[in-house]
């Protein structure tokens with residue numbers, strides 16, 4: 001039975017984007033179940049019918065349901081070891097998991113001040129000190145990875161993997177909020193933006209017409 005990935009609006013749902021990219025960039029087949037977010041009780045119930053968390057993304061693999069973006073990426077890594085979602089080397093894998101968990105649990109200021117909204121015209125806004133600190137930390141993470149693993153390829157640990165999937169929406173945030181970054185970080189963003197799976201998500205997002213007012217403020 002094909003995997004099913006339940007996702008929200010591609011324009012806004014950065015959590016949906018992460019496992020979607022992990023699957024698509026590795027050519028793992030799945031059916032996409034799109035449920036528009038914040039439209040009211042009926043769509044919320046459709047999400048609840050898949051997962052009691054009431055949130056997307058969720059991955060359905062037969063009678064197994066996995067919810068939460070990072071748990072899905074971990075599951076995909078186990079289920080499809082040939083995809084090499086995490087680096088083979090134990091120390092590098094620990095590093096990749098650390099930055100992925102840091103992304104998953106942190107960066108609240110950046111997330112709230114620079115929401116992912118692919119339709120939004122590129123425009124800078126004044127960021128709080130906390131958001132600026134988040135930007136600096138993301139740059140540091142990317143640059144450190146590029147210094148350590150650049151010899152293996154252009155992504156954080158060489159080939160595209162779980163950590164890249166976790167940071168992909170940040171590339172859109174930096175781009176659309178015109179956040180200037182160091183050349184090494186910009187090179188990583190360019191690599192990500194050239195990834196076919198990233199481009200597929202982006203063009204599907206730009207084709208969406210649904211507007212979620214609460215995300216159109218920045």
Ligand SMILES: N[C@@H](CCC(=O)N[C@@H](CS)C(=O)NCC(=O)O)C(=O)O
Pocket residue numbers: 008012013014015016037038044054055056057067068069070104
């Ligand atoms: N920590 C969760 C966050 C999931 C989440 O917040 N999803 C949002 C969309 S990006 C959602 O489903 N919102 C719909 C709702 O709360 O009704 C993850 O990593 O998957």
